[in-house]
Amino acid sequence: GAGVSQSPSNKVTEKGKDVELRCDPISGHTALYWYRQSLGQGLEFLIYFQGNSAPDKSGLPSDRFSAERTGGSVSTLTIQRTQQEDSAVYLCASSSSGLAGTAGELFFGEGSRLTVL
């Protein structure tokens, strides 16, 4: 597609349920990022994939969070046993290079808004 696509755009779930959020990056982009945007918290880095390298998971807030990227393209962010504090907008971005400033900018999707009741 022309841009980064995320689904679902909105997800309402009950506390304790698992959720999966999907990101389809721009074709050919080797780098993929997940960020979390909470009210008053800015953008929080979660995880970064670059090609076939081991992902940088340093931003994942707990072991309930995991992400994978299959075939170097689509990525899924999974949150297990959701808690109310997980409510946020989850943003995905892709780049043609792992280094954000070199071959170009990060292109962001419109986000998946997660509400945990």
Place this chain on the structure above:
Amino acid sequence: AQSVTQLGSHVSVSEGALVLLRCNYSSSVPPYLFWYVQYPNQGLQLLLKYTTGATLVKGINGFEAEFKKSETSFHLTKPSAHMSDAAEYFCAVSETGGTSYGKLTFGQGTILTVHP
């Protein structure tokens, strides 16, 4: 490690007035610096970026920013605000080496309100 501080979570200006959004960063290696804008219910869009070379960079919609290494700052300015500039603005830093290579770290964001 890298970090970004945006001074002022909310800035309010009158239409036609100068816009100044402040950003200071810390980085252990030469940084790349960015400003992104987010309009309501949309994703982030790049306004401008500094990588190397000229320290005054111009972006879209009349915005510009100046990299000042001595002040570790990258403030965003626009001479004359327009109603359509109302949005949330994020400053970000990417390190060119070290353990944070390639990772973009964002500030907390500044909401710009433009009054008629």
